[in-house]
Amino acid sequence: MARTVHKEKHAVKRKEILDVAQRFVYTKGYEQMSIQDILGELQISKGAFYHYFNSKGDLLEALIEQMRQEVEPIILPVVNDPDLPTFDKLHHFFDTAARWKTARKEYILSLLRVWYADDNAIVRQKASANVIKWAAPLLAQVIRQGMREGVLTTLFPDQVGEILLALLQSLGDAFMELFVSSEPQSDKAQRAASLVAGYNDAMERMLGAPPGSLNLIDGQTLQEWFVS
Incomplete structure (x- = not known):
């Protein structure tokens, strides 16, 4: 049960990052968007971001x-x-x-x-x-x-x-x-x-x-x- 809850929380946080990234792509452009933009918007650390995505390119593939x-x-x-x-x-x-x-x-x-x-x-x-x-x-x-x-x-x-x-x-x-x-x-x-x-x-x-x-x-x- 604990593992199921962990997976659900992981999926929710991952989607939060994707949704914010998508908004920045639409408003700033992919090249102008930085990982720091996402960190600042969600108030998360670099370590938290890299727990879900290996790089900005990895984030793009997920988008x-x-x-x-x-x-x-x-x-x-x-x-x-x-x-x-x-x-x-x-x-x-x-x-x-x-x-x-x-x-x-x-x-x-x-x-x-x-x-x-x-x-x-x-x-x-x-x-x-x-x-x-x-x-x-x-x-x-x-x-x-x-x-x-x-x-x-x-x-x-x-x-x-x-x-x-x-x-x-x-x-x-x-x-x-x-x-x-x-x-x-x-x-x-x-x-x-x-x-x-x-x-x-x-x-x-x-x-x-x-x-x-x-x-x-x-x-x-x-x-x-x-x-x-």
Whole structure:
């Protein structure tokens, strides 16, 4: 029993450190954040910090893993649902990130310039690689289901899964550039719609899917980001 309590306390304190570190990454940038920042915020010693993390790099790996764990419970039940058709799974897969960000719109917009600054280049690169490594096999699983159902046609489901995720990340980066640009809001909305249409078309071709079968982001979500 004592060992169980010790493990629980360890997990709670570790998450406290991660949550504070994540806040500093979003407000200061990873490169500008120091271990001393975290120590001062939590009023803990260096020894206490190194009890949980071996280095700042080790802390970064844990932050990336925490991001993945936030998304995993949303994605896995859908991917593994034997009764859900392929396109329903794909739409849910693509829509998850959009819905998560829309629910936190104001917070995300306030952090954009810091997140895309050079100080967070390492975090972005590692997060991107982690997403592809974890999610590509899940997406390939859905693609194979589509091949069995006869609605998708590709010879390389594993590779296509990786490429689709890279395209999704590219679309996200393009949206971020739009958000911080000085263009009129109406122009941004038009460009955003064109981006989505172009990426939809590219992904349908890669999957061998019928034209118009994919919808990466629905019109209402685009309205919430670029009009309202």
